[in-house]
Amino acid sequence: MTHYRDGFPHCDADVVAGVNWISMSFLLVLLAIGASSVHSFGAASPPVPVKAELVSEASAGNPGRSLSLGLWFEMNEGWHIYWLNPGDSGEPPRVEWHLPEGFQAGTIQWPTPHRIADHTLVDYGYEGNVLLIVPIHLPATLRSGGAARLEATVKYLVCRDICIPETANLTLSLPIRKGGMTASKWRSQFIRTRARLPRHAPASWKATAVEERNQFILTLRTGATEREAVFFPFEVDQIKNAAPQQAVPLQDGVRLSLQMSDLLLKPVSRLRGVVVLGDQKAFVLDAPVSHGAR
Amino acid sequence: MKRYYFSIPMVLLLLSTSLWAVRVNAPAPDFNATDTNGNTHTLSQYRGKYVVLEWHNRLCPYTHKQYASDNMQRLQKEWTQKGVIWFTVISSAPGRQGYMTAAEENAYVQQVHAAPTAVLLDPSGQLGHLYGAKTTPNMFIINPQGVLIYEGAIDDRPTTDVADVPGATNYVAQALEEAMAGEKVSVPVTRPYGCSVKYGD
Numbered sequence: 457m458t459h460y461r462d463g464f465p466h467c468d469a470d471v472v473a474g475v476n477w478i479s480m481s482f483l484l485v486l487l488a489i490g491a492s493s494v495h496s497f498g499a500a501s502p503p504v505p506v507k508a509e510l511v512s513e514a515s516a517g518n519p520g521r522s523l524s525l526g527l528w529f530e531m532n533e534g535w536h537i538y539w540l541n542p543g544d545s546g547e548p549p550r551v552e553w554h555l556p557e558g559f560q561a562g563t564i565q566w567p568t569p570h571r572i573a574d575h576t577l578v579d580y581g582y583e584g585n586v587l588l589i590v591p592i593h594l595p596a597t598l599r600s601g602g603a604a605r606l607e608a609t610v611k612y613l614v615c616r617d618i619c620i621p622e623t624a625n626l627t628l629s630l631p632i633r634k635g636g637m638t639a640s641k642w643r644s645q646f647i648r649t650r651a652r653l654p655r656h657a658p659a660s661w662k663a664t665a666v667e668e669r670n671q672f673i674l675t676l677r678t679g680a681t682e683r684e685a686v687f688f689p690f691e692v693d694q695i696k697n698a699a700p701q702q703a704v705p706l707q708d709g710v711r712l713s714l715q716m717s718d719l720l721l722k723p724v725s726r727l728r729g730v731v732v733l734g735d736q737k738a739f740v741l742d743a744p745v746s747h748g749a750r
Numbered sequence: 751m752k753r754y755y756f757s758i759p760m761v762l763l764l765l766s767t768s769l770w771a772v773r774v775n776a777p778a779p780d781f782n783a784t785d786t787n788g789n790t791h792t793l794s795q796y797r798g799k800y801v802v803l804e805w806h807n808r809l810c811p812y813t814h815k816q817y818a819s820d821n822m823q824r825l826q827k828e829w830t831q832k833g834v835i836w837f838t839v840i841s842s843a844p845g846r847q848g849y850m851t852a853a854e855e856n857a858y859v860q861q862v863h864a865a866p867t868a869v870l871l872d873p874s875g876q877l878g879h880l881y882g883a884k885t886t887p888n889m890f891i892i893n894p895q896g897v898l899i900y901e902g903a904i905d906d907r908p909t910t911d912v913a914d915v916p917g918a919t920n921y922v923a924q925a926l927e928e929a930m931a932g933e934k935v936s937v938p939v940t941r942p943y944g945c946s947v948k949y950g951d
Contacts, residue, residue, distance in 0.1 A: 545943075546945075547909070576949050613811075617847060617948070618809065693941045719901075719902070719941060
């Protein structure tokens, strides 16, 4: 399953954070004028309601180091793409990387999704703009001074009241330079997106679930009263996506009632997914399910 | 200790064969629907035959994948020739994608050489909600005893790519073959994939 973490995955956050931002801004302006050194081309044709682009957080890659790439989706109003569990319909974007030898791409870091209601169905996905961050590692043998051509074939479904399947062939020319990492113009978008990635639940929290009749009762003990909670399961069809989720605040947490999916044939042993509490704080949960008295 | 007569694995086994199968292996709900030629059909009138329900929206790319590859038409021909009743069901509400008048749908059936027993028009979504149809396509199989024996996806390739059809495991053909051979359906429930059914409010 996707590895979730905050901060700068596989990369020295200090290097990026320690850059002098004023001189960097100046540098970026120069780069922009001089036909920007980080090129990217969206392959989406005009009638398509979404623009897809391959972008980099850093303006150059460092041999032997990692950096974050991103698949940037800019959608027209009302259109959406899907989370890793798309809910009742749809499918998540899939990426096929075509990278120079020695480059290694990680998995997508999925931001917390939204519930998207379509009449009697509920999907999980993103509207507006979304950045799907993917860490990549560069080989140490890379020579400084050139540029690496990174390519991604992204297949995704974009829907409003109707759905359009898209294939985007995205490319990015990434300059290779030894030394400190410098930010690209996308840096702030990466920072904003990381703030939306679900965090690991603190070790002191306790998440358990009991299966009762046609419900999972998920109890999350955080040590404080939680007034809101919405659960997004990683697995498809564990719960009835469109059913309302009833959250009951507890003195030290929250209790959430989730309707079981009609499509379950076997007992569920774990409920894994993202829980969104008040103030849009999102955490990854892994709750063992016990099968209570019937 | 007597009250622990049922071991935990045994209880789980019992539960897994009954309580989790919320719909499959239970009698399929009866319906009364009108086709594109004005004929009405009930499920109960086809007791003694296998019945396939295929949720359909010709403008949905996942449905299109099955028709552009001629796969759905092939399945319809093959299984209706073997005595299966095959209903294509359109639950798109008026004004939403895939809504068809009877005449429009009949022209389409002819154009793409589709071969269902009939196309049921369900603009109210009543039949769709009765079966909990979520996507197009979404497939259901009812056996001659009126029991639901399969519900879910058409195959194991949840994509819109026509090239994925030839290598796919078709769950509908597999379930019909197994059931007709007197075997247990090995994959009775899958997650349906596709576009959402375009229900009205």
